[in-house]
Amino acid sequence: MNVPASETGIHKRVVLAEADIDRALTRIAHEILEANKGPRDLVLLGIPRRGFPLAQRLAQKIAAVDPSVDADLITGQLDVTLYRDDLQRNPTRSPLATQLPPSGIDDKVVVLVDDVLYSGRTIRAALDALADLGRPRIVRLAVLVDRGHRELPIRADHVGKNLPTSSRERVRVHLAEIDLIGGSAVNEVVIEDRA
Numbered sequence: 001m002n003v004p005a006s007e008t009g010i011h012k013r014v015v016l017a018e019a020d021i022d023r024a025l026t027r028i029a030h031e032i033l034e035a036n037k038g039p040r041d042l043v044l045l046g047i048p049r050r051g052f053p054l055a056q057r058l059a060q061k062i063a064a065v066d067p068s069v070d071a072d073l074i075t076g077q078l079d080v081t082l083y084r085d086d087l088q089r090n091p092t093r094s095p096l097a098t099q100l101p102p103s104g105i106d107d108k109v110v111v112l113v114d115d116v117l118y119s120g121r122t123i124r125a126a127l128d129a130l131a132d133l134g135r136p137r138i139v140r141l142a143v144l145v146d147r148g149h150r151e152l153p154i155r156a157d158h159v160g161k162n163l164p165t166s167s168r169e170r171v172r173v174h175l176a177e178i179d180l181i182g183g184s185a186v187n188e189v190v191i192e193d194r195a
Helices: 018-036 051-065 121-133
Strands: 010-016 042-046 075-077 109-117 138-146 158-162 170-174 188-194
Touching: 010 018, 010 158, 018 042, 018 051, 018 138, 018 158, 018 188, 042 051, 051 075, 051 109, 051 138, 109 121, 109 170, 121 138, 138 170
Parallel strands: 042 075, 042 109, 109 138, 138 158
Antiparallel strands: 010 188, 170 188
């Protein structure tokens, strides 16, 4: 669905609607279980802001497939703010709390969860943060959107949607847990381009 350019000159195109996001997360949840051969030792760590609610949604879907899983006990949040290499350019980031599951991450299969994979720098920061917290057996990456333009040799193991984009475009993920647009909670992925 295309949205006409507003007074700001930004053209918006919805590339994933709510149902598309739900389908992508269902598929990723099944892929995670298959790659891990079940839920044993599985930990999902969402990268704030939007990676954490995505991790929670994935954990709920995994728990729906395997009732032995308690979604709350396998989900955590990994703040990477202080590990970023762009703090001098973007110094206004406020750190959020890192919350690990009660079982920790040592010798676990940790799946980092983020909304958009772009340059790879956020994931590099997440790997550094993870190394300070423990030693997982395996680290995997799940993202809702991979838009390309990597600056580091990082790739996702589980991708909801590959979206080839130009570097001038922005990919915006809106999630009901965080985003209100026009007073309503919205679940969508939008590509914005200056017209």
